[in-house]
Amino acid sequence: MVTPARIDRDEVFLEVTKSICPVCKSVIDAEVNVRDDKVYLRKRCRDHGPFEALVYGDAQMYMDSLRFNKPGTLPLETQTEAVDGCPLDCGLCPEHKQHACVALIEVNSNCNLDCPVCFADSGHQPDGFSLDAGQVETMIDTFVRAEGEPEVLMFSGGEPSIHPEIVEFIAMAKRKGVRQAVLNTNGIRLARDAGFAEQLAEHGTGIYLQFDGLRPETHLALRGVDLRETKVRALAACEAAGLTASLVAAVDRDSNLAELGDILRFGFEHPAVRSVVFQPITNAGRHISFDPLTRLTNSDVVHTIVEQMPETFRVSDFFPVPCCFPTCRSVTYLLIDGDDVVPVPRVLNVDEHLDYITNRALPDPAIKEALERLWSASAVPGTTVTAEQLECATCAIDLPAAATALAEKAFMIVIQDFQDPYTLNVKQLMKCCVEQLTPDGRMIPFCAYNSVGYREEVREQLTGVPVPPIVPNAIPLQPILATSDHGSRVAVAPGAERSRDQRNIGRRR
Ligand code: SF4
Ligand code: SF4
Ligand code: SF4
Numbered sequence: 220m221v222t223p224a225r226i227d228r229d230e231v232f233l234e235v236t237k238s239i240c241p242v243c244k245s246v247i248d249a250e251v252n253v254r255d256d257k258v259y260l261r262k263r264c265r266d267h268g269p270f271e272a273l274v275y276g277d278a279q280m281y282m283d284s285l286r287f288n289k290p291g292t293l294p295l296e297t298q299t300e301a302v303d304g305c306p307l308d309c310g311l312c313p314e315h316k317q318h319a320c321v322a323l324i325e326v327n328s329n330c331n332l333d334c335p336v337c338f339a340d341s342g343h344q345p346d347g348f349s350l351d352a353g354q355v356e357t358m359i360d361t362f363v364r365a366e367g368e369p370e371v372l373m374f375s376g377g378e379p380s381i382h383p384e385i386v387e388f389i390a391m392a393k394r395k396g397v398r399q400a401v402l403n404t405n406g407i408r409l410a411r412d413a414g415f416a417e418q419l420a421e422h423g424t425g426i427y428l429q430f431d432g433l434r435p436e437t438h439l440a441l442r443g444v445d446l447r448e449t450k451v452r453a454l455a456a457c458e459a460a461g462l463t464a465s466l467v468a469a470v471d472r473d474s475n476l477a478e479l480g481d482i483l484r485f486g487f488e489h490p491a492v493r494s495v496v497f498q499p500i501t502n503a504g505r506h507i508s509f510d511p512l513t514r515l516t517n518s519d520v521v522h523t524i525v526e527q528m529p530e531t532f533r534v535s536d537f538f539p540v541p542c543c544f545p546t547c548r549s550v551t552y553l554l555i556d557g558d559d560v561v562p563v564p565r566v567l568n569v570d571e572h573l574d575y576i577t578n579r580a581l582p583d584p585a586i587k588e589a590l591e592r593l594w595s596a597s598a599v600p601g602t603t604v605t606a607e608q609l610e611c612a613t614c615a616i617d618l619p620a621a622a623t624a625l626a627e628k629a630f631m632i633v634i635q636d637f638q639d640p641y642t643l644n645v646k647q648l649m650k651c652c653v654e655q656l657t658p659d660g661r662m663i664p665f666c667a668y669n670s671v672g673y674r675e676e677v678r679e680q681l682t683g684v685p686v687p688p689i690v691p692n693a694i695p696l697q698p699i700l701a702t703s704d705h706g707s708r709v710a711v712a713p714g715a716e717r718s719r720d721q722r723n724i725g726r727r728r
Contacts, residue, residue, distance in 0.1 A: 230254035240264035241640035241691050242710050244672050253278045272511035272641035277518035286576040289541035291317035294365040298661045305645045306671050309663040320542055320597035320652040322362045326350050327377035331407050334442045338504035338669050340705040341377040348681035355388050358656035359395050370597035373401045380408035386418045393422050399599050401425040406453030416460035425599050430466035432478040440474040458491040465494040472515050480527030494631035502639040503669040505706040508692045511641045517549050520634045536562035538569050542595050544647040550594050553630040596652050638666035640691050
């Protein structure tokens with residue numbers, strides 16, 4: 220009798236973790252594997268079968284990033300108890316590993332656009348919500364109690380600039396001790412309302428401007444309308460008022476991946492722009508259909524930037540941000556002086572200072588501290604604080620002329636891959652440092668808010684209108700998907716509704 224030959228698996232097993240079923244949101248085991256030099260998360264739901272998604276397009280970068288994992292800092296206060304386990308106890312619950320570098324308040328669900336891509340599922344909707352000053356005050360107070368001296372509060376939506384009290388909310392945040400308020404906006408009001416930028420400038424507001432690209436096709440694919448002129452006017456208003464802006468691009472493989480270099484060059488040249496944020500499209504809420512196995516990841520964005528601007532960048536110029544889980548976000552800084560662009564990691568050993576595993580003794584702790592503040596989710600480019608940290612980090616180095624005016628010339632690039640119901644890994648989530656504030660006094664990690672069902676729950680509480688569980692618009696799920704009233708997808712297959720009773724979200728403890 221011939222003994223059959225054993226067959227090797229085609230992947231390297233890295234670890235077991237927990238995730239959720241993208242359809243019913245039940246918490247299920249998941250495993251992380253490396254295959255063909257890429258990292259995948261795989262899981263199986265008892266009722267809805269197997270799921271697999273790409274989580275990092277470069278396995279070597281994934282493994283290398285794990286050294287950049289800073290010990291977390293406890294918040295001063297948590298808001299819930301650990302009862303049912305992560306991610307059902309948000310939050311923050313006492314099991315959470317990090318305080319909040321950044322918090323968000325979604326002041327409304329209405330918007331002056333109806334983008335095909337909107338993780339908040341917002342737009343011109345009759346059943347939306349608009350927070351009042353009392354609710355916003357409660358949320359800011361929660362943030363202040365948890366942080367003591369909170370770093371960054373982002374006002375988002377919907378479109379926050381159309382909220383009639385948005386400037387008052389920003390002023391309130393500043394009065395209560397928030398160091399930096401940021402407005403996440405599509406720029407329409409900045410472009411059209413002559414006095415708006417000045418009002419924001421009175422409070423030193425940072426501007427996160429939706430800016431997906433320079434081609435009309437990109438605007439039509441991701442926003443439904445050509446907003447190129449609007450963006451130019453919005454940035455001109457920022458410049459005139461002395462506001463600094465970050466260009467925030469949702470990146471889609473088919474729509475605008477080819478434009479990363481052009482977006483960067485545009486940012487380098489515009490006087491109001493101090494950073495570019497690239498976010499692979501979040502496959503939560505409303506979005507175009509996608510293949511989970513070929514979705515964009517942080518390492519894909521890094522490689523694409525290098526391919527499109529080889530004269531300026533190397534892959535080794537980008538480092539993971541250590542305050543959150545290191546696979547969540549990567550950053551680099553540049554010193555720009557005319558045509559001279561110098562990535563800071565070329566002149567400073569960032570690797571050595573932000574490696575928390577080998578823990579080498581470093582000659583100058585002040586440089587490490589400055590780099591930690593720069594490679595942080597709370598770093599807001601264009602502010603004095605960021606300029607001072609750069610100055611400190613580079614003080615002992617013989618820099619090019621650019622260093623003489625760091626506040627003016629420093630430029631930041633952020634690459635941030637938010638998790639979705641396919642890619643959610645509680646290992647990352649437990650160290651999340653970006654929290655969504657809710658009117659009932661919780662601070663919910665942003666990726667949990669968008670993936671686990673918290674967004675649906677809070678919207679339902681605020682509007683009184685039932686919100687069905689949102690399911691990713693993934694190609695393998697098409698046979699069971701229907702379109703919701705807001706354009707996102709819901710499951711029509713029997714059993715999908717089961718999730719509502721299984722989640723414990725919404726129960727205050
Ligand atoms: S993500 Fe954090 S706050 Fe939420 S359940 Fe997990 S540990 Fe708790
Ligand atoms: S992505 Fe932003 S601008 Fe577009 S509909 Fe959503 S909230 Fe409005
Ligand atoms: S928001 Fe998501 S991607 Fe960002 S730090 Fe939190 S878990 Fe990571």
